[in-house]
Amino acid sequence: MDINQLLRKNIQDLKPYSSARDEYTGEAMVFLDANENPFNQPYNRYPDPLQRALKEKIADLKKVDSNTIFLGNGSDEPIDLLIRAFCEPGKDNIVTMNPTYGMYQVAADISGVEIRKVSLTSEFQLDTTALLAATDENTKLIFLCSPNNPTGNSLNKEDMLKIVETFKGLLIVDEAYIDFAPGKSLLPELGSFDNLVVLQTFSKAWGMAGIRLGMAFASVQIIGILNKIKYPYNLNILTQQKALELLDQHEQVIDWVKLLIAERDEMTTELQKLPFVVEVYPSDANFLLVRMYDARGIYEYLVEEGIIVRDRSKVHLCDDSLRITVGSKEENITLLTTLKNLI
Numbered sequence: 001m002d003i004n005q006l007l008r009k010n011i012q013d014l015k016p017y018s019s020a021r022d023e024y025t026g027e028a029m030v031f032l033d034a035n036e037n038p039f040n041q042p043y044n045r046y047p048d049p050l051q052r053a054l055k056e057k058i059a060d061l062k063k064v065d066s067n068t069i070f071l072g073n074g075s076d077e078p079i080d081l082l083i084r085a086f087c088e089p090g091k092d093n094i095v096t097m098n099p100t101y102g103m104y105q106v107a108a109d110i111s112g113v114e115i116r117k118v119s120l121t122s123e124f125q126l127d128t129t130a131l132l133a134a135t136d137e138n139t140k141l142i143f144l145c146s147p148n149n150p151t152g153n154s155l156n157k158e159d160m161l162k163i164v165e166t167f168k169g170l171l172i173v174d175e176a177y178i179d180f181a182p183g184k185s186l187l188p189e190l191g192s193f194d195n196l197v198v199l200q201t202f203s204k205a206w207g208m209a210g211i212r213l214g215m216a217f218a219s220v221q222i223i224g225i226l227n228k229i230k231y232p233y234n235l236n237i238l239t240q241q242k243a244l245e246l247l248d249q250h251e252q253v254i255d256w257v258k259l260l261i262a263e264r265d266e267m268t269t270e271l272q273k274l275p276f277v278v279e280v281y282p283s284d285a286n287f288l289l290v291r292m293y294d295a296r297g298i299y300e301y302l303v304e305e306g307i308i309v310r311d312r313s314k315v316h317l318c319d320d321s322l323r324i325t326v327g328s329k330e331e332n333i334t335l336l337t338t339l340k341n342l343i
């Protein structure tokens, strides 16, 4: 597949901004090339625009080549950049599933790009025939999310592979929750498909939503396009330093994930015992979608008690459902005790 054929013409022709740190990347005794202030070290210096040190560590951890990694200000940045690189406003379109994460729609709307939403099945799985039928010659991107937000389940791998094999544009699979679903990532397939992009993030299992760090994994060519159009210094020094620190203690993340999965299973059992709970959907993530009688009433009761969950009852296929994040043991007990008081 020729990725350049998919690109917007203005991006193909773009001459990117060249920063001081692009033009000279080595070590030196004196740096007088970027109009930086000599005081207030180390924050006086512009960060590495390509975040090389951080990518080396992530490459080791994920067992991929570092030039197949793009790092952004959250996953939201690569979502937006992919749309801006490939979709001509008013002409091209995007296909995604329904329900799913809201940012694909928002990013498409901001760019003036049509987004077509294809319903999941009642089991929250893909209808691959309907999804592919929704594409046409102007469909540049398909966004999938697995494990999916807000439903919590992983999509069938064979279905996603069928789409990436058949579709003539880019398939983007958002794996924000993949650390809670071992063995289900499409990352090992990256080398087999030059139209596959996998998104992951430090915001969930890594516990670093506050530093804003998202990852996109794709072919060298696609990563080159994202690098070409991103803000030159899209990741600040503080974020890069903090992420390097946490990557050195990544056993801690493994422990957190184990603990959260155990809590999720415990919460599932306990929620199922409540008479007003209709169904706790199976989850591969750090949250549960729970169907209940009078979800809105229960949501409002919880708010009064100082507990905030997410009311998803107006979302397609999620009637009467609340999305509940798995918290600490204490937080989960507080939630369960408060709900039991309703009986």
Ligand SMILES: *Cc1c(COP(=O)(O)O)cnc(C)c1O
Pocket: 073, 074, 075, 076, 077, 101, 145, 148, 149, 174, 176, 200, 201, 202, 203, 204, 209, 213, 214
């Ligand atoms: C939380 C979440 C993200 C994370 O976005 P960041 O910008 O990396 O914080 C991405 N995708 C989905 C589906 C999410 O639920």
